[in-house]
Amino acid sequence: MSILHDEAQTLIGTEARRVLEAHTRREVLLGLLEAGGAYDRGVWQAAIEQGWTAIAVPELYGGLGLGLIEEGIVAQAMGRAPAGVPFLTGGDGIIAALAASLHADLQARWLPGLASGQIIGAVTLTTGPAPLPGRPEVRFRDGVLSGTAQAVVGGAHADIALLWVVDEHGPALAFAELAGVRREAVASFDNSRGHAHLHFAETPGVLLAEGQDAFTLARTILARAAVLTAHEQLGGAEELLAIGRDYALTRKAFGQPIGAFQSVKHRLAELYVLIEIARANCIHAAARAGHSDFIRAAAAARLSATEAYDTAARDVVQIHGGIGVTWETGLHLHMRRARSLAIEQGNMLFWEDLLAKELTGTGA
Amino acid sequence: MSILHDEAQTLIGTEARRVLEAHTRREVLLGLLEAGGAYDRGVWQAAIEQGWTAIAVPELYGGLGLGLIEEGIVAQAMGRAPAGVPFLTGGDGIIAALAASLHADLQARWLPGLASGQIIGAVTLTTGPAPLPGRPEVRFRDGVLSGTAQAVVGGAHADIALLWVVDEHGPALAFAELAGVRREAVASFDNSRGHAHLHFAETPGVLLAEGQDAFTLARTILARAAVLTAHEQLGGAEELLAIGRDYALTRKAFGQPIGAFQSVKHRLAELYVLIEIARANCIHAAARAGHSDFIRAAAAARLSATEAYDTAARDVVQIHGGIGVTWETGLHLHMRRARSLAIEQGNMLFWEDLLAKELTGTGA
Amino acid sequence: MSALDGWRKEARAWLASVAPRFGKAARHRLDEAADLALGRAYLAARYDAGFAGIHWPVEVGGRGLSPLHKLVFEAEELPFAMPSGYFGVSLGMPVPVLIRFASDRAWARERAIAALRGEEIWCQLFSEPAGGSDLAGLRTRAEFGDGGWRLNGQKLWTTWAQHADYGVIVARSDPALPKHKGLTYFWLDMRSPGVTVRPIRLADGTHHVNEVFFDEVLVPDSQRLSPVDGGFGVAMATLMIERYAGGDSAGFGPPLELFIETARGCIVNDRPALEDGRVRAAIARAYAARAGLDAIQQRAMRMMAEGMEPGPEGSLGKLVAVRSRQRLSELALDLMGSAGLAWHLDATTRDDWAKSWLDAPTGRIAGGADEMLLNTIAERILGLPQDHRPDKGVPFNQIPA
C-alpha cells in the first residue's frame, strides 16, 4: 500500500505541473469552448512527449509499465490546468481492457500506438442516460455493431473504442475501430472534451468479455476511470482554492482584504477540508488497484473529489463577485469542467449506489 | 385564504405566549425529563382554562368552532415554551376523526369532554417503524382490538385513542377507550411527551373508516397533525433564534460581542431565513385545511419547519459554546423537542415522499 | 379574490392573443437587434392593452392597481417568454426612482410613459471595478463647475447599457468626506459626449452587461436627483426597490415542473429517477422552499394592498431561490447523464438546465451577493453588530487602496 509517493512519483507530479503550466494558455482554452470538436493539440503533443500516454502500457508494448498511481498524478496536474485534452482516461480504460483480454493480437496491434499517443482511445461505459445500463444502446451480433453510443468523451477524435454493448446473452464488452463510424459532434458546454455520438452501422467489432466477466471488468475499468477523474477533479479544486485564496488576500472591500471576513475565510477553510479528504481518498484509491477493496476506494475518491470540485466551482466564483463570472477571467473553465467531469464517469447517484451496495450488500 | 391573521387570531397568539411564559418554569421542564410518564400539569390546566382544548370542537358540543389556524397559533406558542404537554395535536386528530365520522353517539359522548379538557386523546398513525404502514400492528376483528401500538405520544395519559389498525379488508381507522388497556411507559429522551406502548388485548373498539376512506381520512388527520407540529417547531425555532441572538449580543470573545463575527452573524441570518420560510408555509397550510391542495401545503410546512427547528437546535447550541451543552442552561430541552417532533408525526423521508407523490404522481 | 381572478383571466386572454406575434416561437433565432425591436413592439402593445405600469400611480402613466395585480400579470406572462427582458432593469429601478425623486413631474411622466412603451430604456450605473459589494466605495468623480457637474471614471456590470437612452448614476462629489457621505445621485443622457460603453462577456457567453467610461461628461445640476453629497440614501432606496422587485421563487431559473419532467425521462440505477429517494427529496425540498417564498410574497402584497408595511422577510427571496436553483440545475444535468453535456445556443435560463446552471453564479452576485444579503439580515433585522470595517468614518481619500 503505497500511500506516500516515492521520489520518482513526486518527480512525475512536479514535471507534469511544470509542463502543463508552460503549455496552457487561457485564451486557447476559451477559444476551444467556441470551437466544437477541437482540443488543445499543443498540450496533447506535450503529453505524448512526456510519455504520459505510455504510463500504463506494459513495457513489452513500448510502455512504461507503471500504473494508476502515476496516471493519477498526471491526471491531477491535467485537472489543475484545466487541460483541453480528454484522452488519457479513455486510453487507460482501453489499455486495461486489452491487457485483461486474451486477445494477444489486439494487444500487439494497438498497445504500441496507445503508448506512443498515435492512437486515441475512447470508452462508452457511461454514455446515454445512465452508467452501465442493463440494456446498452449498441448491439453486437455476428461480429458487427449497430446503434448509437451517445456523447462519448473524446469520441470526436478517437481511433478505437471500448464499448458497452448487448449481445444475445446480455450486456458485454466489445472493441472496435472507429475509422468507418459516423461521428456526430455534440455541442457541449465543455467543448474541448470532444463529445460525439458514435453511430455504428454494421461496424466490425470484437467481443472482449461476456456475462459476469463483462460486468466485473467493466466495473473495474469504470473504477479506474473514476480514480483518474477524481484526480483531475482534485487538481481542479486545488487550483481553484489557490486562486480563491490569492484573490481573498489582494481584493479589498470595506477597507480590508476580503480574506479577513469570516464568511470568506470559513468558505475557503471548508473547501480546504473537502480537498484534503478528496486527496487522501485519491491517493489511497490509486494504490488499491487490483485489491478486493478497489471498488469502494474508487467510489470514495470519486464522491469526495466531485464534492470538492463542485464546491470549489461554486464558492470560488462566489468569492470573486462580478469578476468571477466574466468570460475573460475564465473561472467558468473550471466550472464547466467540474460539471462535465461530474457527469462523464457516472453521476453521484450512481457512485453512491455502487458504494452502498458494496457496504450493505443491498441493491437499490 | 386567510394568510393575514385577523384581530381575534392575533390576540389568541399574544395571550397564548403571555400565559405560557407565566406558567413555564425551566426547573419543572428539566425535572420532567427525569420523571418518566409525567407532564406539566400546570400548563395543561392553563391550556384548559384558556379554552385551547375547545378550539376545534363544534359549538354544538361545547367547543369554539374554530379551526386549524387558531390551533396553529396556540401550537406555535406551545413550541416556543417548549411546553411539557403533548395533548393538543392528538386531541385535534380525534376531534377531526369523530367529526368526519357518522357516529353521532361517539361525538356526543366524547367531544364535550375533549372540549373541556377532561378527556385526553391520542392518535397512533405514526407509531411503530414507519408512518401509516401498509400493515398496521394493531388488529381489529369482531369489534375488538389486539396487538401493540408503539410509543404513542401522550399514550401514558390518554383516555381515548384514534388507531391505525388492520381488519379483514386491510388498514382501517378505529376508535377505542383506553381504560382497560395495559400501558407501558417508554423511557424517552423527551419524557414529558408521555410516550407509551399501548397493549391491546381483546379491547372493545369502533371502526370509523375502512378502505380508501380510511386512507384519505388518515392522511388528512396526519396532515393536520403535521401542520400543528410544524407550528410547534416554528415556535421552538423562533425561541432559539431569539436566545441565540441575545447571547451573540452579550457574550464577548476576543474583545467584541461574538455577534460581530460573520460566522455567528451568518449562521443566525440563515436561521432567520429558514424560520421565515417555515412561518410562511405554516400560515399558508393552516389556511388550506379542507382544500384540495391541503396535503402538499401541510407537507411543505412540515418539511420547512423541521429543517428550521433542527438547524436552530444545532446552531444555537453551537453558538453558545460550552454553556450551551449544560443541563441547567436547558437548551437541550429544545434540542430534545426538535428531535421528538421530527420523529413523532412521520419522519422527513415520509413527508418528502408524500409531497413528491403529490407533485409527480409517482410513488417511491 | 374574485376581482383578481377576473384580472388574471383578462391577462391570460390578452397574452394568448398576442403570443403568436411576440412569444417564444416568434423570437426563435432572431438576432439581438431584431429581438429588441420585437420587444419594443410588445411593450407598446402591452401599454395600449393596459397591462403596463400596473401598480404605478395614474399620474405618471400607471394603472394605479395593487402590487398583487402586478404579481398576477407577471406570473401569467412568464410562460410565454415574451421579449421583455431588455426593459426589466429600466422599469424595475431607474424609472421608479425617477418617479419618486425627480422634481419636474411633467418630464418624469413623459419619461415613464416612454419607458413603459419600450421607446426609451434606462440603465443603472452603480457598481465599479473597485467595489462590487461595497457600493459606497465607488470612485467615479463628479466635480461641480461651469455649466454643471463633470463626471470622470468608470462603471462596471451595467446591464443593457448598450441599449440605454438614459441612466441613473451615483458619483463621488466630495472625497474628503467619509465614504457614505460624499456621494451624489444624477440622471444622464447616455448619448452625452464622453460616455463610452464597452460590452463585457459573461461566463455563459452572453453580452448583457457592460463597462461604461466617463470622460469629462457634463451633467447639468438640474439632473441631480439627490441633495449634494446625499446620494447614498437614494441609491439605497433604489437597491431596496431592486430587492423587492427581484421576487421569483424559481430564482429566475426553470420552474419546478420542468425538473419533474426532466427527471421523468431519467434512469437511476435501472429504475425511474422519480422513484429515487434523492430525486424525490430534491423535488420536495425545492417545492417547500418555493412555496414558502411564494407565500411570503403573497403576504407582502396583501399587506401592501391593505396599507400595511410588509415584513422584512421580503428581502430573503433571492438568497434562497438562486442557491436552490443552482443546486437543482446541477442535479438535473447529472441526472440527464451524457445528454446533460449538451449546450443549446437558443436556450434560456428558464427552459434549459445547462444555461440555468452556468448563469446561476451571476444571480448569486447581481443585486447583492449572498454574503451582503446575510449581513443585511443579521444587522438590519436581527440587530447584530456591524462587521469590523476599517474604512468606517475615514475620509474617502485617506482609505488605502
Add this chain to the structure above:
Amino acid sequence: MSALDGWRKEARAWLASVAPRFGKAARHRLDEAADLALGRAYLAARYDAGFAGIHWPVEVGGRGLSPLHKLVFEAEELPFAMPSGYFGVSLGMPVPVLIRFASDRAWARERAIAALRGEEIWCQLFSEPAGGSDLAGLRTRAEFGDGGWRLNGQKLWTTWAQHADYGVIVARSDPALPKHKGLTYFWLDMRSPGVTVRPIRLADGTHHVNEVFFDEVLVPDSQRLSPVDGGFGVAMATLMIERYAGGDSAGFGPPLELFIETARGCIVNDRPALEDGRVRAAIARAYAARAGLDAIQQRAMRMMAEGMEPGPEGSLGKLVAVRSRQRLSELALDLMGSAGLAWHLDATTRDDWAKSWLDAPTGRIAGGADEMLLNTIAERILGLPQDHRPDKGVPFNQIPA
C-alpha cells in the same frame, strides 16, 4: 506491514483474553466508582501486558514503538468498550506535556508510569467562564510571593477533575501584559488546600466535566512548566497534542456498521430503508468522509514513522467527523421512527444513536469549536488574515469585560 500485522494479532489476542474481566458485559450496570476501579485494574493489566504508552519513549515508561502501533492497538481496543475513558485526557494531554516540559526527569517518569497504570489521573485546567474559544482571555490569577505562586480564580469544563490527582493549569501571571503574554503554565496537586471541584451536568445528564475553584492555592515555583509569562506556547503545544490525539473518523460516535445495521431493520415508505436513495447516499457519504480521514491519519502516522513532519491536514479530523456523526445520528433516530424516541440509560455514544446525538454538540465544542478550527485552518494553513480582534496587543487589564 507484516510487523504491524503481527502486532495487531497480539493485541487482539490479549484484548480477547481480558474482555470477560473488563469488557462491556463486565461493566454492565456498575456505578461510576466501581467502573472507575475496574478501569484502574484494566490499565494496570494493559501496562503489564505491554500495551501502554505504546509510542512514548522507553525512558519515561513507554514502549518506544511507532504511532502506527498505537493506532492499531486503539482500533482493536475500541469494540471491546473497555473502561479506559477516565484516563483519556490524562494520558492524552497533561502527561505528554509533563514528559516534554518537566525538568525533573525521574519524577516525570514516576508520574508517567503511575498514570499509564491507572494509579494516578491528571486533568487539564484551561477553559474559564469568560473565555471558551478565547483561551488567552483567561482570568485565573497566579501571583508570586512567599513560598511560590498563589492561584485564585475559576476554571470550567475540566474533564474528570472529580477523579484527578494532579492537574496542569494556565494562569495569568501579569495582567498588565497583552493577553497572550502574561500567562504561566504549572502543574499542581488537586488535593492542595483551596481547590474545590464542583461537577457540571451536561445535556445528556452525565457528570464528567467540572467547575474548579481556586482560593489562595499555593503552588511552588518548582511546579512551573513554562517560563514566567511564557505559558501560552506550552498551552498551545498541549492543544496541538489534543487535536492530533483526537483522531477518530467516527467522531466518537457509533461505527458506520451500526448505522447500516440500524437501517437494515427500518422501513421507508413500505420498502427496506437500505434501498432508499437518501439512506444509501448517507451511507456512501459517511463512508467517503471516514475513509478520507482514516487515510489522512494513516498517511500522517506513516510519515511520522519515516521521520517526516505530517501535513497540517491532520487537524481537520474532528471538524469533519463530529459534524458527520451529528447528522448521521439524527438520521438514524428519524429512520427508527417511534423506536428512536427511547432513551437507554446504560447506552454509550459508541453504541446508541440517541446518546450519540445528544452528546454530539459537546464534541463540536470540546477541544476547539468548529469556528475556531476553521479560523485556524484559514489563518495557519491558508495564510488568510486574522479576524479583527479589538483586544489585540491591549494590556489585559484594559480590555473591557
